[in-house]
Amino acid sequence: MPDSQSNPVSEPAPAPFQRKGAIGRLAAIGVVVAVIAGLFLYAGGWLTPHALTPATMVNTFEHLNGVHDGFRRNHAKGVGVTGYFESNGQGQALSKAQVFQPGRVPLVGRLAFAGGMPFAADSPHDVRSLALLFKTADGEEWRTGMINIPIFPVNNPQDFHAFLVATSPDPSTGKVNGAAAGAFIGAHPETQAALKILGGNAPTSGFGDSPYYALNAFRFVNAKGESTPVRWWAKPDQSFAPANAAPADAATPGSAPPPTPPPDKNFMFDAVIAQIHSAPLHWHLMVIVGQPGDPTAQAASQWPADRQQIDVGTITIDAIQSEDTSPVRDINFDPTVLPDGISVSDDPLLSARSAAYSQSFTRREGEKKIPSAVSTAEVQK
């Protein structure tokens, strides 16, 4: 090796390179590197490939529903909505978040069906969601994803994954494995209790007459630094209309079944589009105030019915857009995006939702976007 510089180092190293013990010292370096690299691999999960991670959670959704490029892996079929939240100031005693000061805050939101099929037919028996993003003048954001059932069937992400696998139709047969579902429910009394409560709730007919519940507990922190466990839900102003029990009127004996065409695949979205075009929809944002000792990490159970509920303001939805034009297609309604004054509780589902939503978001944002089931033309009808 030619060494043009006047560097005194070349073949016969004059440096005090001590051969004695050099192998041992080299090995020591190797050990240090191996330990650090090993810890890094362990931390990154490469040594525990079967652990439940956000990626495996989303893989399961993809396995059960198929991969639909560009769409959310859950709550895939939806529309964008906009409106505003009119705070009445009642929330300020519990939370210092600017959103609770009296006044108006713009809202961007999304109405959707749970499930990973972006072109599935609407059904009032499927779980529906209302996701909202409140953005206050101070630049802070509050994102919340709520669904039309008051409690969740499970309490933690591991159980959720197992529940999902046990109770979803097998993608190859299209059938639920009754034995697996039964085994899961049998082993989880909290799920059994939750399903009993949920089974007693008649589903509403549409998006507008549904209540939407945040499910998980959070904490409100007020200006004095006092922290209160809370849950919230959106109580509809639109009056309740029960979902039609599908083939009820076909029971008339002797006469031919009336030639009612099967409902349009988007009939519930079409209904809410028509509703919003005729008049804005309203919900009251209700905060359930927890007492000390109320569990904050059990989304599968309700707090006692006598807990104080504070109406903190009105949610108004006055416009609706196809996902093709709405910004919500590219917004992750991560429930842990919270303003100062609202914080997460110890509910492990909150962190898990954040992690899994992020995984789903990252995947779909990198994929080719195809038009959503509810088109731009449809929302203008």
Next chain:
Amino acid sequence: MSTTSNPAQFAFLSRILHWLMAALLIAMLFIGVSMVRSLGDYHWLLAIHRPLGITILILALIRLVTRLSNRTPPLPPTVPSSERAIMKLSEFLMYALFIALPLVGWAMLSAGHYPIVMFGSFHLPPILPARPELYATLRKTHTILAYLLFLAFLAHMSGVLFHQWVIRDGFLGRMLPWTVRPQKGEGRG
């Protein structure tokens, strides 16, 4: 008797920043790699990851200025010129990563339509418009750069330890936070 005047060592501020950033960066790499595979711990790890990343960005900028405005101590004669070139390149690469990683993270959150929450109500403005395809690219870039930084850190540490333990040229002394007398010591004062 200034603490920065020892010609055999980096400037005092550089040395302090080096070790502080080393601790923060290693913590950051481990937080990052655990966070993305975690469900229950994702939220609190992410809540640390964002402000820690911005802290590292600020420290890296201060360190860059310190590095450029101070003389660097001479390399021991045990460093051949070929290795000098590698050292220069790796130093440049590491500085570039210290600055690029947090910037890509910040840009990625901006493009992903996320608020860039630091602590309390303090948050940073977006540095890019919300654009899905940009988010996806930056998200991947963030991961690749992080792995690259981890490998650069291992290589850097191995190289220094090789000098320190095998060649035994007192190489590490140039960066130790306390004062190390030059090997041909001219004593203190």
